[in-house]
Amino acid sequence: MNLFRSEEHARNWEEFDPRMAHLLQPVEWWADTFATPMFRARARNDFISWATGPEGAAAFGELRERLTPPRPDVKATTTAAVALSKVDISVIDGASPDDRSVEQQLFGDWPGEVPVDIARHWRNTARAMIVAIPAEPLSGVDQQLWTETRRSAVRDAQAAAGWLARADVGAGDVRLTHRLAQMGWRGEVADQPAWTAMEQSARAILKCQALAELT
Amino acid sequence: MGEVVATGVAPHYAELSRTMGIEPVRAKALVKRLIDLTPGWLHPGTDWIASFPPFNNQPTQYRVSVDGEQRWFAQCGFEALACRWLFEGRTVTVDAPCLLGGEPLQIVMRDEEIISIDPPAMVGYTRSMVGGDAATRPFR
Secondary structure, eight states, rough: EESSSSSSHHHHHHOGGGGGGGGGGHHHHHHHHHHHHHGGGGGGGGGGHHHHSHHHHHHHHHHHHSSSSSOOOOHHHHHHHHHHHHHHHHHHTTTTTTTTHHEEEEEEEHTTTTHHHHHHHHHHHHHHHHHSSSSSSTTTSHHHHHHHHHHHHHHHHHHHHHHHHHTTOOOHHHHHHHHHTTOOOOOTTTTHHHHHHHHHHHHHHHHHHHHHHHO | OOOHHHHOOOOOOHHHHHHTSOOHHHHHHHHHHHOOOOOOOEEEEEEOEETTEEESSSSSSOEEEEEEEEEBSSHHHHHHHTTTGGGGTOOEEEEEEETTTOEEEEEEETEEEEEESSSTOEEOOOOOOOOGGGGGGGGO
16 A cells, blocks of 8 residues: 556556556545544544444445456447357367467457457356366266256356356455356266356356456 | 654663563563554564664664654554654654665654655555564564
8 A cells, every 4th residue: 555656657667567557546545535424433532342342344435446446348348248148058068278269259249349358258258168178078977968967057156157247246246156056067076176166157157247347 | 652752762661661660471462462553563472562663672783863863663664654753853763775776764853744855756665565564564
């Protein structure tokens, strides 16, 4: 939490992290932020009672709201989710992680209004799905059953992508796990590693939303 | 807080116990609770207050002067901006070097008024969430 001579100085700082670029602000903005009730109340003799009571909670909420990243570009992420949902499942289902057909599939019909950086990360997400849900079955699982499960998982990931884009959930949101469970993805067939893979894929999708926030 | 404002130094809990007229063990618990709320931190492995926002007991590059007297250090560049609320009606000056290049920065404030910002293009930035994980607060 540091001060710099200019935006250029801050951006050239070796520890600058573009994921936190929303917290690069003029010093006047930070002066306003540190003028909110949370900071003015420190001189109170009853600070502990105040901070742990409703007024303190409200003040902390006000501070958190001010520091929250800008909301995702819902239009862009929703469009991206729709585009992903239109990908031919057979392309992903049969692809290897380095298969260029996935990229072609995604970029071939990619809506023009979706920023290229987001498109690239959605492509990477699709690849992550391929890696996370391997074509070869885990030991002891019937090949045909595994193929069906894998196909189902890809569909679920696509459905989750659409839902996630609309639901405004965060990568750490427990609703994500609940939603996947509602979709029937309980890992009975695919066992725990696949469940984890599914969850990771969905969370990778959410990282795309985080990227949208920075764009 | 009154002790830090008056002297620039946070008291040890044993000193605080005398000031408050309570047992040292209770003062110690009170300090820990207050530290958790603020967010500040104790020096690792000790009961010494290292940071008590907006101030820092351990010197930092954010030097705070009140009416021209430099006695305080701020926890960070942002908290330096909050020191003014503890010195009502007095002129608070923050002097610090830029982390890139070390050139001087100065902000002068009095209550609600930001009197001067030098250079005017000055910005604040953090790569961590404000008030983030307690375990990493001293290192952010």
